[in-house]
Amino acid sequence: MNGTNGVITDAGHIQRRIHGNYEIALNLTVDGGFSIGVTATGSPHRYDELSYTTGDVTKANLAYRIIAEGADKGVQPEGIRQALNDALNIKPKSLAEMAKQGTHRQVRPTMAGAHLTPLTAPQQRALNAAIDGVIYPGDGITTATLRSLDRKGYGSVAYEGRRKRVVSLVLNGRGLAAVSKAVA
Numbered sequence: 001m002n003g004t005n006g007v008i009t010d011a012g013h014i015q016r017r018i019h020g021n022y023e024i025a026l027n028l029t030v031d032g033g034f035s036i037g038v039t040a041t042g043s044p045h046r047y048d049e050l051s052y053t054t055g056d057v058t059k060a061n062l063a064y065r066i067i068a069e070g071a072d073k074g075v076q077p078e079g080i081r082q083a084l085n086d087a088l089n090i091k092p093k094s095l096a097e098m099a100k101q102g103t104h105r106q107v108r109p110t111m112a113g114a115h116l117t118p119l120t121a122p123q124q125r126a127l128n129a130a131i132d133g134v135i136y137p138g139d140g141i142t143t144a145t146l147r148s149l150d151r152k153g154y155g156s157v158a159y160e161g162r163r164k165r166v167v168s169l170v171l172n173g174r175g176l177a178a179v180s181k182a183v184a
Contacts (some may be wrong), residue, residue: 020071022047026064029053034060038067038077049081062087119178123149128170130179135169154178 014027017043024115027035033056038050052063066087084090119127126141126149135155137143142168150157154175160167171179 017068019068020074022050022067022071024064024067024094026060031055035045036060036063037069037072047077049077050084052069052084060087087091118151120148123152127154127171127175127179133171133176133179135171136170137166149175 006042008031011031012026012028016022016023016025021041023039023041025037027037029035033053036050036052038047039045040047047099048172050067052060054060054063063084063107066083067080072082075083108110122140122142126135126145129135129139129141135141135149136145137146146169147170149155149169153172155169157169158168158170159165169175
């Protein structure tokens, strides 16, 4: 249960506070970790560079305090990120290190943990139907299946038009590895 002093004690509860031009959301995750998300006040714009996840309550409190103090002082997101890196001893990767790793997209966690579940039969069929690293809807492959593979981190959905119609899923390294595993 959430206490009256602003302490989060129930998993899945989110505490939101406004600091400067930022709305900071602190979440106690189901697995006992802490997640901090930052958006522009009154806007859906998310500052991914200020998002932070940890299992350590001390680091979560420090990260929250640094973000809140920077926001109250009107510091730009880049400046707050640098303060976070310095305080938490986070070393940004060089371009050479990032190129060596390839492109790796962090999977956004879902409340139900869908990003951790094994592939379903329709998802596996969709992966098996990949043509040159791209999956197209049709022949039993729904756009919902493509979106679910995107959420699980197997690729990126490509949209078309103003209504954002799903036209394909472009597989990333994880998706291509799953295809090669299925073929082998």
